[in-house]
Structures are given as structure tokens and as C-alpha cells.
Amino acid sequence: MADALFLAISVLTIGSAIAALEMRSLVYGSIALMGTLGGVAGFYVMLDSPFVAMFQLAVYVGSIAVLILFTVMLVKRELIFKKIEDPKRKFAGIGLMLIVILALGAVIMDSGIKTISTDSDPVDFREIGGDFLTYYWPALILMALILAGSVMGALVLARREDTIENEQ
Amino acid sequence: MSNELIEFVLVSVALLGIGIYGLAVKRNAIRMLFAVEIIVNAANLNLVAFARFMPHSGGQTLALFSIAIAAAEVAVGLALIIVAYRMYKNIDIADFRSLKG
Numbered sequence: 001m002a003d004a005l006f007l008a009i010s011v012l013t014i015g016s017a018i019a020a021l022e023m024r025s026l027v028y029g030s031i032a033l034m035g036t037l038g039g040v041a042g043f044y045v046m047l048d049s050p051f052v053a054m055f056q057l058a059v060y061v062g063s064i065a066v067l068i069l070f071t072v073m074l075v076k077r078e079l080i081f082k083k084i085e086d087p088k089r090k091f092a093g094i095g096l097m098l099i100v101i102l103a104l105g106a107v108i109m110d111s112g113i114k115t116i117s118t119d120s121d122p123v124d125f126r127e128i129g130g131d132f133l134t135y136y137w138p139a140l141i142l143m144a145l146i147l148a149g150s151v152m153g154a155l156v157l158a159r160r161e162d163t164i165e166n167e168q
Numbered sequence: 169m170s171n172e173l174i175e176f177v178l179v180s181v182a183l184l185g186i187g188i189y190g191l192a193v194k195r196n197a198i199r200m201l202f203a204v205e206i207i208v209n210a211a212n213l214n215l216v217a218f219a220r221f222m223p224h225s226g227g228q229t230l231a232l233f234s235i236a237i238a239a240a241e242v243a244v245g246l247a248l249i250i251v252a253y254r255m256y257k258n259i260d261i262a263d264f265r266s267l268k269g
Contacts, residue, residue, distance in 0.1 A: 003170050010179045017183055020202050021190040033202050036183075040209045043176065047220040052228050052235075056212075059235050064205070064242050071246045072198060075259060084196040084260045093193035101185035108177055116173045116221055123225045131229050143236055150240035154247035160254075 006046065013039030026072045026080045034065040048122030176217035183210035197249045197259045201242065208238045 016035030023029045037060040044053035072080060108114075132140055183206050190203030212231045219227020249259060256263045 006171050006175060010175075013179065014182050014186070017186045017206050020206070021186065021194065021199060026196070026198055029199065029202065033205065036206060037209060040213055043179070043213055044216055046171065047176070047216050049216050049220065049228050049231075052212075052216055052231050055232055055235055059239050060205075060209075064239060067242060067246060068198070068201070071250060074250060075198070075253060076257070079259055084199075085194050089193050093189045096192055097185040097189035100188055101181055104181045104184070105178060108174065108181065113177065114172075114174050118221045118223065120223050122220060123223050123228060127225045128228050128232070131225055132232075136229060136233075139233065143233060147236060147240050150244050154243040157244070157247040158250045 009039050009042040009046070013043070024081060024083055026075070027069065030065060030068045030072055033068070034061055037061050037065065049125075051125040051128055173217060173221045176213060180210045180213045180217070183207070183213070195261050197252065197261050197264075200261065201245050201249070204245075205238070205242070208234065 013036050016032040016039065019032035020029045020036060023032060037056065041053045041056040041061065044050075044056055187203045187207035187210065190206065191200055194200055194203065212234050215227045215231045215234070219225070219231070252264050253259055
């Protein structure tokens, strides 16, 4: 049975995920998204994976949420507070959500993973570090290249050409 | 370990459903990016949960790679939104339909 801490973190995660999508202001929405990401980090701690939890806090809550906040600040004031959505699609979207949750939930409840629990020791994070540097080293280098390339691509995309022409 | 695998998987399913709802209903480009983030987090939670109950280190490694790639995806996605905002002065994706420069 789920304990109180698990229930609290799942209410925080799911509630702030709904708030992130439904709050009128984009600024509050992105702060609620931070709550979702932090709640997922809490789940990682409960799953005895502190390394992934630390990564989640550093990358998601630390950098991605701040990046989103800065982008929201670049947008016009009226657009931040305006709700842009299809009213016609709203009920269809809620129906789709319920169908997905109920169908997947029914399949999962019917499958064999209902009874799986474990008493074995958690994986040591030193093992993950060893995996990174031995078996997964080509993937690690590729990931570094992809990150560098995507940051350069983002900078090139967001560059303002008109200001450069003015300076010349 | 007091919690069972199914509880984490059900939370992950709920997050997936909320993300799909956001992608289907919202027309705000930044909010659609929120929905994508929620879906990616649901997938990562699944990976780590199954890795804990196997137990095997592969799931955590894959989750770390996934988090790093998601960071790159958000950087590029936000840059695209900024470019589109500069062009159309709006973040409604209905306005982005004609992708001409």
C-alpha cells in the first residue's frame, strides 16, 4: 500500500501538472511546472536513485524552468495572460485524456506487474558512473556533441539580424 | 521498499494523460512545450521505476541520457518559439500555419 509521503508527492506532481497547463498566467504556469519536475525528483529519491534525482534537479528545475521563465518574459504582456485554446476541443481533449488514462490503467492493472515488489538492494550510483565511462562512452561523446550543436543552433536561431545590420 | 511498482506506473500514466490533454487542447506554443516536458518526465519516471524493481543500472543510465537530450530539445524549441514570435508577434500556433519567412 502507498504510504503518506508517496501520496503527498503524487498529489503535488499531478496537481501542479494540471496547474501548469490550466493557470491563466504563463509565469505561474512555469512555476507550477517547476513543482511537477521537483515532484518527479522526489519520486526518484523514493526509488533509491539519488544520482538521477540530483540530475533532474540540476537540469530540469535549475536550468530548463529558468530558461522557460526567461522566454515567457520576452513575450508581450497581453499574451502572457491570454488563454489561447480551442473551446471546441476542450471536452474532446478531456475525453481523450480520460480514455488514455482508463485504457492504459486497465491494461496495467490487468497485467502481472501488480504484484511486483522488491527487497533487493538498490543499484549503487558508482555502478552507473562506471557504465558511463566503459560501456556507454560512445553515447556519452555523441550526447556531448548533440548538446553543443543544439546550443549553437539555438543561439543562431534566436539571433537578431536587424541589430547586427544597424551596428554595421 | 514499501511502495510497489504499480503505484509509480499509475502516476506515470496520469502524467501521460495530462500531457496528451495539453497537446490536444492548448494552442499556446509555450504551453505545448510544457505538455511535452510532462510527457518526457512520465517516461523517465517509468524507466527509473522499472530499473529499481529489476534491479538493473541500465534504466537509470538511459534516464540520464534522456534528461540531457530533453534539455537540448527545450533549448531548440524555445529558440524556435522566439523566432516565430518575432515573425508573427504572437505565440498562437494557429498563426504559424503558413510557415513562410
